[in-house]
Amino acid sequence: MLKNRFWQSAVLAAAVAGSSMVMAADTIKVGVLHSLSGTMAISETTLKDTMLMLIEEQNKKGGLLGKQLEAVVVDPASNWPLFAEKARELIEKDEVAAIFGCWTSVSRKSILPVVEELDSVVFYPVQYEGEESSKNVFYTGAAPNQQAIPAVDYLMEELGVERWVLAGTDYVYPRTTNKILEAYLQDSGVAADDIMINYTPFGHSDWQSIVSDIKKFGAEGKKTAVVSTINGDANVPFYKELGSQGISSADIPVVAFSVGEEELSGMDTGPLVGHLAAWNYFMSVESDANDEFIENWHAFIGDEDRVTNDPMEAHYIGFNMWVKAVEKAGTTAAPAVQDAIIGVSVPNLTGGLSSMMPNHHISKPVLIGEIQDDGQFEVVSSTSGLVVGDAWSDFLPGSKDLIADWRAPLSCGNYNVTTGKCSGQNF
Amino acid sequence: MLYLRLKKGLYLGMGCLLMLLASLTQAGEAEFIAHEQALIKAKFEQKEQIMAAWYAADTQQAVELMEMMLASQLYYHKKEKRLYKVIDASKGAVADRLSDGESVTITKKRDFKRVSINNYLRTLFRQYIAKAGLTAAEPEQRIAAAEAMVGNTDPDLMATVAGLRAQETNADVQSAFDLVLAVANLQSADASQQQAAIETLGDSLQPAALNALKQFLASNPESDLAPIASKAVDSINGKIDFYNGVETLYFGLSLGSVLVLAGIGLAITFGVMGVINMAHGELIMIGAYTTYVIQLLMPNHIGWSLLVAVPAAFVVSGLVGILLERGVIRFLYGRPLETLLATFGISLILQQAVRSIFSPLNRSVETPSWMSGLIEINPLLSLTQSRMYIIAFCLLIFFLLLAIMKRTRLGLQVRAVSQNRNMARAMGVRSEWVDALTFGLGSGVAGIAGVALSQLTNVGPNMGQAYIIDSFMVVVFGGVGNLWGTLVAGLSLGVANKLLEPWAGAVLAKILVLIFIILFIQKRPRGLFPQRGRAAED
Numbered sequence: 001m002l003k004n005r006f007w008q009s010a011v012l013a014a015a016v017a018g019s020s021m022v023m024a025a026d027t028i029k030v031g032v033l034h035s036l037s038g039t040m041a042i043s044e045t046t047l048k049d050t051m052l053m054l055i056e057e058q059n060k061k062g063g064l065l066g067k068q069l070e071a072v073v074v075d076p077a078s079n080w081p082l083f084a085e086k087a088r089e090l091i092e093k094d095e096v097a098a099i100f101g102c103w104t105s106v107s108r109k110s111i112l113p114v115v116e117e118l119d120s121v122v123f124y125p126v127q128y129e130g131e132e133s134s135k136n137v138f139y140t141g142a143a144p145n146q147q148a149i150p151a152v153d154y155l156m157e158e159l160g161v162e163r164w165v166l167a168g169t170d171y172v173y174p175r176t177t178n179k180i181l182e183a184y185l186q187d188s189g190v191a192a193d194d195i196m197i198n199y200t201p202f203g204h205s206d207w208q209s210i211v212s213d214i215k216k217f218g219a220e221g222k223k224t225a226v227v228s229t230i231n232g233d234a235n236v237p238f239y240k241e242l243g244s245q246g247i248s249s250a251d252i253p254v255v256a257f258s259v260g261e262e263e264l265s266g267m268d269t270g271p272l273v274g275h276l277a278a279w280n281y282f283m284s285v286e287s288d289a290n291d292e293f294i295e296n297w298h299a300f301i302g303d304e305d306r307v308t309n310d311p312m313e314a315h316y317i318g319f320n321m322w323v324k325a326v327e328k329a330g331t332t333a334a335p336a337v338q339d340a341i342i343g344v345s346v347p348n349l350t351g352g353l354s355s356m357m358p359n360h361h362i363s364k365p366v367l368i369g370e371i372q373d374d375g376q377f378e379v380v381s382s383t384s385g386l387v388v389g390d391a392w393s394d395f396l397p398g399s400k401d402l403i404a405d406w407r408a409p410l411s412c413g414n415y416n417v418t419t420g421k422c423s424g425q426n427f
Numbered sequence: 428m429l430y431l432r433l434k435k436g437l438y439l440g441m442g443c444l445l446m447l448l449a450s451l452t453q454a455g456e457a458e459f460i461a462h463e464q465a466l467i468k469a470k471f472e473q474k475e476q477i478m479a480a481w482y483a484a485d486t487q488q489a490v491e492l493m494e495m496m497l498a499s500q501l502y503y504h505k506k507e508k509r510l511y512k513v514i515d516a517s518k519g520a521v522a523d524r525l526s527d528g529e530s531v532t533i534t535k536k537r538d539f540k541r542v543s544i545n546n547y548l549r550t551l552f553r554q555y556i557a558k559a560g561l562t563a564a565e566p567e568q569r570i571a572a573a574e575a576m577v578g579n580t581d582p583d584l585m586a587t588v589a590g591l592r593a594q595e596t597n598a599d600v601q602s603a604f605d606l607v608l609a610v611a612n613l614q615s616a617d618a619s620q621q622q623a624a625i626e627t628l629g630d631s632l633q634p635a636a637l638n639a640l641k642q643f644l645a646s647n648p649e650s651d652l653a654p655i656a657s658k659a660v661d662s663i664n665g666k667i668d669f670y671n672g673v674e675t676l677y678f679g680l681s682l683g684s685v686l687v688l689a690g691i692g693l694a695i696t697f698g699v700m701g702v703i704n705m706a707h708g709e710l711i712m713i714g715a716y717t718t719y720v721i722q723l724l725m726p727n728h729i730g731w732s733l734l735v736a737v738p739a740a741f742v743v744s745g746l747v748g749i750l751l752e753r754g755v756i757r758f759l760y761g762r763p764l765e766t767l768l769a770t771f772g773i774s775l776i777l778q779q780a781v782r783s784i785f786s787p788l789n790r791s792v793e794t795p796s797w798m799s800g801l802i803e804i805n806p807l808l809s810l811t812q813s814r815m816y817i818i819a820f821c822l823l824i825f826f827l828l829l830a831i832m833k834r835t836r837l838g839l840q841v842r843a844v845s846q847n848r849n850m851a852r853a854m855g856v857r858s859e860w861v862d863a864l865t866f867g868l869g870s871g872v873a874g875i876a877g878v879a880l881s882q883l884t885n886v887g888p889n890m891g892q893a894y895i896i897d898s899f900m901v902v903v904f905g906g907v908g909n910l911w912g913t914l915v916a917g918l919s920l921g922v923a924n925k926l927l928e929p930w931a932g933a934v935l936a937k938i939l940v941l942i943f944i945i946l947f948i949q950k951r952p953r954g955l956f957p958q959r960g961r962a963a964e965d
Contacts, residue, residue, distance in 0.1 A: 037779055039889050041787040159547060170934050200933040203893045205884040206685070208678040208814070209928045219634035221578075221642070233893075236789065236885035244794075244811040246801045250549045266789025266885060271799075273499070274546050370545055373499055380471065380545040 027070040028063075028332055030055060031090035033101025033111070038078025042232065043311075044103050046262060047125060048073060050312045051100050053300040054319045064326055072096055080110045087111040091118045097332035098123065098322055100315060105129060105172050112137070121334050123322065125314035127257060127279075129176035133391040133404035133413035135338065139361045140318035141311060142280055143389040144180050148227070150366040151255045151278035152181060154381050155225045156188065159253065162222040163194040165214050167230055167238075170199040174229035176396075177257070181227060183395040194222065204234045207241040215245060218252045226254040235259055239272050249274025255368070261307035264375040272371045280350070280364040281313035282377040287351035307375070313349045317364075320346040321356055342407060352386060359404035359413075361389025458484060459526060463510050466492075467503045471545050478548075482555055490559045493552040502539040513539060561587070566597045573603035577635040580611045606631055610639045621652055629659030632806045637663050670807040675925050681814040683921020684821035685883065687914055689894040690901035691825060692873030694913040696748075696866055698902050699832075699845050702756055703763050705770040707898055708891025709777040710870045713747055714740035714877020715886045716781060719790045730795040733878065740874035748870020752863050760862075774891065781888045789887035798882060817879050824875060825914055831868070832910065841865045845908070904944050906954030916955055920944075 032051045034044035055069045063069055072094045076083040083102065090096045091114070098121040102108045105128050115122050115136045127142040155161040166181055168174025178197055185195060196217050198210060218224035230238055235258070242254065248271075255276040261283045264272075283294065293316065298304050325341035326332050345355040354362045363386040369377025392399035392414070404413045412422035462484075465477045481489040495501040495512055502513040502522065511522040511531075516539055521530050533539060544552070557575030560568040576588070585608065592604040605627055612624035625643075628636040640660050644653060689711060696704045718736040725732050751773060759766045798816055803809040832838040840861045843851040852858050884890065901920060905912030920940060927936035951957070 036787075037782065039892075041782060042789065042887060042889070045787045158545075198932070201937060203889070204933060205893060206678075206682045206924075208681065208811075209675065209925055210933065212674060212678070213929070216634075219638075221635070221638040233789065233885050233887060233889060237883055240794070240883065241811075244799055244801070244813050246809070249546055250553060253546050262788065266791050266887065268791050268793045270793075274549055276546070372541075372543075378543050378545075 027068045028065070028326075029070050029072050029094055029096040031087075031094065031096035031099035031101065032071055032073045033076060033083065033086055033090065033099050034073075034103070035078040035107075036073075036075040039232075040078040040103050040107075043262070046309075047100075047103070047311055047315055049301060050297075050315050051319070053296060054316065056300070057296065058319075058323060064323055065330070065332070076107070080104075080106050083107040083110045084114050087114045087120075087122075088118070091115070091120045097121070097326070097334075098337070100125070100318065102126070103311075108137070119334050121322070121337055123315070123318035125311045125318060127310070129173045130180075130389075130391055130393055131176060131396070131399055133359050133361075133406075135360075135406060135411075135413060136334070137360060138318060138321070138341065138356065139389060139391075140314035140321075142364070142366075143361055143391065144177050144393055145390040146280060146364060146366055146387045147257055147278050148177050148181055149184060150383055150387065151257070151276070151368060152184065152227065154276075154278075154368045155227075155253070155255060158381065159225065160223050161225040161253075162190070163196075163217065163220070163224040164190065165196045165198065165217060165224065165226040165252075167198045167200070167210070167214075167226055167228050169202055169204070169229065169231040169234060171202070171231070174199065174231070177229050178227075180393045180395045187395065200230070200234065202231065202234070204230075205237045207238045208245075211238070211241045211245050211247065214252065215247055218247075224252050226252060228254050228256040229258060230256070231258050232263075235263060236267055239267065239275070243271030249276075249370075260309040260311075261376065262309045264371065265307055267375075269371060269373055269375045273373050275371050276368055276380075277371065277377060278366060278368050279310040279377075280366060281308075281310045281348070282367055282369045282379060283308045284369070284376045284378065285350050285367070287349060289347050289351065290349040293349055317346060317348050317354050317362060321354075321362075325356075338406070354386070357388055358407045359389070359391045360406060361391055363388045455485065456526075459488070463526065464508065466542065467508055467510065471543075471548065474544065474548055475551060478552070478555070486559055490556050493556055496542055496544050497549060497552055497556075499541055501542040503542060505538055505540055510542070511539065516541070561591060566600050569595075569597075569600045570603045573600070573607050574633075576607050577610055577633070578639070579607070580614055585611045602631075606633055606636060610635060613639055613643050618652065622655065625652060625656050625659055629662055632663070632666060634806065637667075667807055670805070674808055675929070676922065677810055677814075679922030679925035680918060681811075681818055681921070682925055683918035684818040685880070686897055686901050686921055687825065687917030688817070688821045688876040688879050689873075690898040690905075690913055690917055691828060691910070692869045692871075692876060693898045694902050694905070694910055695828070695869035695872065697899070698908045698910075698913070699841060700862065700865055700869070701763075701845070701907075702760075702866070703767045703770065704756075704869075705767060705895065706751065706774040706777060706891075707873055708893070708895035709774045710744045710748060710873035710891075711877040711880060711894055712781065712886075712888070712891040713744045713777070714874030715792070715881040715890060716785065716790070716877075717743045717874065718878045718881045719785075719792050719886055722792060729793050730797055733795055733798075733882075736878045737875055740878045741871040742874075744874025744877065745867040745871030748873075749863050749867040751870070752866035756866065757859070757862065774895075778888045778891070785888075787888060789885045792881040792886050794882055813882055817883070820879055824872065825910070828872060829910055837861070837864060837868075900941070900944060903948065904954055906956035906958065908958045909954075909956040912954055912956035 032048050034048040035041050036045055036048060052071055055071045058064060059068050072090060074086045074090060076086045087099060090099055100123045102111065102124050103126050108124055111122065112134060116134060120136055122137045123140055124137055125140050127147050128139065130143040164185055166178045168178055182195060186192065200210065214226060253274065253276055255278060257278060259277050260279060294308055297308055298306065321341055321344050324344045324346060325337050328344065329336040329340035341356050342358050343356065345353045348354040348364060350365055352365060354364050356362055366383045366387050367379050368381040369379050372378050391404040392402040394400055401416050401418045402414045403417055405415065406413065415422045462477060462481045466474065469477055478489060478493065492501060500512055500514055502511045502516065503509060504511060510525045512525060513522045516536060518533055518536050520533050522533050522539065523530050554575050557572040560572035563569055563572065588604055588607055592601065592608065595601050595604060609624040609627040612620045615621060625640065628640050637660065640656055644656050644660065647653060692710065693704065693707045696702050696707065717740040718733065721736040721739055722729060722732045755769050755773065756766060759769060794813065798813045800812040801809045802812055832841065840856050843856055844858045844861045848858055901917045902913055904920065905916030924936050924940050927939055931939060
C-alpha cells in the first residue's frame with residue numbers, strides 16, 4: 001500500500017515535471033531590444049509594436065516548427081551600455097533564438113561584442129553608414145548605396161542639381177555617409193567649391209544662421225540641393241526655419257535620409273511639400289502586400305491614423321527571413337540559422353522579393369518620394385531593379401578593397417581582395 | 428448647351444470656375460477634354476509636354492490649372508476620369524467638376540486622386556505662371572514675373588520686356604524690368620549698352636545681379652569694362668557684408684530671446700527662491716503640450732489658439748509647479764543636493780508621463796498664418812516674422828514679470844522672504860504661501876515659454892532636456908537673483924553664439940560659449956549683475 005502510494009506520487013511528480021518541460025519547450029523566444037523610454041523611444045517604440053504584431057501573426061499561422069513564438073521585450077532606455085547588458089540578459093537568461101533590435105549605430109556597436117561572444121543572431125532594421133559586416137548581425141536597413149547614392153543620382157539627373165549642401169548631425173552615420181557622398185560627388189565632377197558640409201549638435205534647435213547660409217549658398221546661380229542626414233528631433237526646427245525664411249522645395253529641395261512618415265506625423269507638413277526623402281519603402285506604395293500590412297497594423301494598434309515606415313518594413317522582411325531560415329534549417333540554433341538564411345528570399349512590401357546576401361545585407365528597391373501635405377510621400381522615382389546592400393563602400397579609400405562573404409570557405413566579413421587576407425577582426 | 432451649363436455654373440455661384448468656363452468654346456470644349464484625359468493618364472515626364480501644349484492653346488486656362496496643381500487642389504475621379512477642383516479632400520466636402528462646373532459631394536475619399544506633380548514640374552509651372560503674369564494687373568505679379576525671367580536672353584522676349592518697361596508706371600516694377608534687361612544686355616556686343624548694364628547691376632541688391640557681374644568678369648577678364656565691373660562687384664560685396672552683419676545681429680537677438688524666455692522662469696524659482704529645479708525644462712514642455720491640446724480643442728481657429736494657449740499654459744504649468752512645491756520641494760528647503768536629485772527624478776517622471784499619455788512621438792503644433800512669413804527689407808535682408816514675434820513676446824513677458832516683482836504686493840513679499848525669511852514672518856508675511864505662489868509664478872512663466880517654443884521647435888517628451896542646461900547657464904551668467912541680469916545674459920549669449928557660428932561651426936560655437944562662461948564664473952562667481960547687500964552674503 002505504502003509502496004503503491006510512493007509510485008503514484010512518483011508518477012504524478014514525473015507527469016508534472018514532464019508537462020512543465022513540455023511547456024518550456026513549447027515556445028521559441030524572440031528577443032525585442034528597442035528603447036521604450038529615453039530619447040530614442042520616439043522611434044523605437046513603434047518597432048517594438050511591429051515585432052509584437054509580426055509574432056502574433058506568425059502564431060496565428062501555427063507558429064514555427066510546431067511551436068508558438070514568445071516575445072521577450074526588454075527596455076534598454078536609450079542607454080548604450082545598457083543595450084549590451086540587456087542583450088546579454090536576453091541571450092543568456094532568456095535564451096532567445098534571435099534578437100530584433102537597436103536603432104542608433106552606437107547601440108548596435110555596443111551589443112556587437114556580446115552577440116559575437118555568445119554567437120547569437122541579431123536583426124538590425126535601420127538605415128546606417130555601412131563599413132561593417134558581422135557574422136551575427138543581419139542588416140535589413142539600407143546601406144549608403146541603397147539610399148544616399150541613388151538619391152544624389154536622382155537630384156543630379158532629374159533636377160539638374162549642381163551645388164550641394166551636406167548637412168548632418170555630428171555623429172558617425174552622417175560623418176561616414178557625407179564622406180562617401182563627397183567622394184562620390186567629386187568623382188562625378190562636382191567642384192569642391194560647390195559642396196558645403198555642415199554639422200550640428202544633437203537636438204540643434206536654432207537653425208537661423210545655417211539656413212541663411214544655405215540660402216546664400218543657393219543664390220549663386222546654380223541649382224542647389226540639401227542632402228540632409230540630420231537626425232531625429234532636430235529636423236522639425238530645421239524645416240520650420242526653411243519655411244519661415246521662405247525657402248520652398250522648388251528653390252532648394254532637401255532630400256532627407258532620416259525623415260519618414262512617422263517623423264512627419266509630428267510636423268506641420270504644409271511648408272514641407274515637395275521636399276524629398278529616400279527610402280526603400282513608403283506607406284503610399286501601392287501593392288497588395290502593403291495594403292495587407294497596413295490593415296493588420298491598424299487592427300493591431302487599434303488606431304487608423306498610425307502610419308507605417310521603412311524600418312517597420314525592414315523588420316517585416318527580417319522577421320520573415322528568419323522564419324524561413326529556421327524552417328529551412330529545422331532548428332533555431334544560431335549557427336544553423338546563420339548558414340541557412342543566406343540566399344533566402346521573402347516578399348517585401350513594395351511588391352518584389354528581397355534576398356539575404358552573403359554579406360548579411362539585403363537587396364531592395366530604392367524609392368525617392370516627395371512630401372505631400374497629408375504627411376505621406378508621393379513616389380517620384382524608383383530604381384529599375386533591386387539594389388544589393390554594399391557593406392564596404394566603394395568610395396572610401398580604406399574600404400574599397402574589402403568585401404564581405406559569410407559563406408564557406410571564405411567566411412569573412414572584411415576580406416581584402418588585393419592582399420587576399422581576412423583582417424581577422426570580428427567586424 | 429454650353430450656355431445652359433454656364434448659367435448653371437453661375438447659379439451655383441462658382442466664380443473661380445467661371446473664368447475657366449468662359450474660355451471654353453465648342454471647339455475648346457473638345458480640346459479641354461482631350462487635354463484633360465491626357466493629363467489624367469500622364470506620368471510625370473509627359474505632364475510637362477501636355478501642359479506646354481495646353482499653355483500654347485489656352486494660356487489662361489492652363490495657368491489656372493497649374494495654380495490648382497501647385498496648391499494641390501486638382502484631383503480626378505478614378506472611375507469617371509474627370510478633373511475636379513477639390514479644396515478639402517475629405518468625406519462630405521464639395522468637389523467641382525471642371526468640364527461643366529457641376530458640384531458633387533465626396534462620398535468616398537478614395538474615389539478621388541490628386542493630380543500629382545514633382546519638384547521639376549513645380550518650378551516649370553511657376554515659370555509659366557510668371558510669364559503669363561508679365562502683363563498682370565497687380566504690380567506684385569509683374570515683379571514676380573520679371574524676377575522669374577532674370578537670366579533669360581531670348582531676344583524676342585527681351586523686346587517684349589523692353590516694350591513693357593517703356594509703358595510701365597510703377598517704380599518697383601520698372602526696376603525689376605531694368606534688372607532683367609541689364610542682365611540680358613551684359614551679353615550684348617555693344618560696349619555702351621554693356622556699360623549701362625553694369626551700372627544698373629551695380630546698384631541692384633538682387634543676387635542675380637552679382638552673379639551676372641561675376642560671370643561677366645570671369646568670361647571677359649581683358650575687357651575695358653572689367654575695372655568698372657569689378658568695382659561694381661566690390662560695392663555689392665560691401666553691402667552684402669553690412670547686411671550680413673545686421674542679419675547675424677537679428678539672429679543673435681532672436682536666439683537670445685529664446686534663451687531668456689526659457690531661463691526667465693528659472694530666474695524666479697532658482698534665482699529668487701534658490702531652488703535648483705531640474706524639472707524646469709519639463710514645465711516648459713507642459714506649456715508646449717498645453718498649446719497642442721488647445722489646438723486640438725479648437726481646430727478651426729488656429730490663429731486664436733495661441734492667444735488662448737498663453738494663459739492656459741500659465742495656469743497648467745503654474746498649478747503643476749505649486750503642486751511640486753507643496754508636495755516635494757518644501758520639505759527640502761536648505762538642502763540643495765536633495766532638491767536637485769528629487770527634481771531630477773520628477774523631471775523623469777513627467778517625461779515618461781507625457782510618453783504614456785500622448786505617445787512617445789512628437790506632436791505637431793501648427794504655426795498660425797499671422798506668425799509665418801517674411802518681412803523683406805531688401806533682397807539681401809529679410810527678417811522672419813515668427814522670430815520677431817518671439818522677441819517682442821520675450822520683452823513683454825520680461826517687463827510684465829519685472830513689474831510684478833517691483834510693483835505688486837506679491838513681489839514685495841517675495842523679495843522680503845528671500846532676503847530675510849524670519850524677519851518677513853515677524854512682519855506678518857505668510858512665508859509658506861509666498862513660497863508656493865512664487866514657485867507657481869516661475870513655473871507658469873516656464874509654461875508660457877513652452878507656448879513660444881512650440882512655434883520654433885518640436886513638441887515632444889524630450890524638449891525640456893534641450894533647454895534645462897541653457898536656462899541654468901543664462902541665470903548663473905546673469906547673476907542669480909537678478910531679472911535684468913537674465914535678460915542681458917540671454918541676449919548677449921545669443922549674439923555671441925551667432926557671431927561665433929559662421930566661422931567656428933555650430934558645434935564649436937556652443938563649446939566656446941560654454942568655456943567662456945566657465946572662465947567668467949571663475950573670475951566673477953556672482954555673475955554679471957551680482958546681488959549686493961547683506962542678504963547676498965549668507
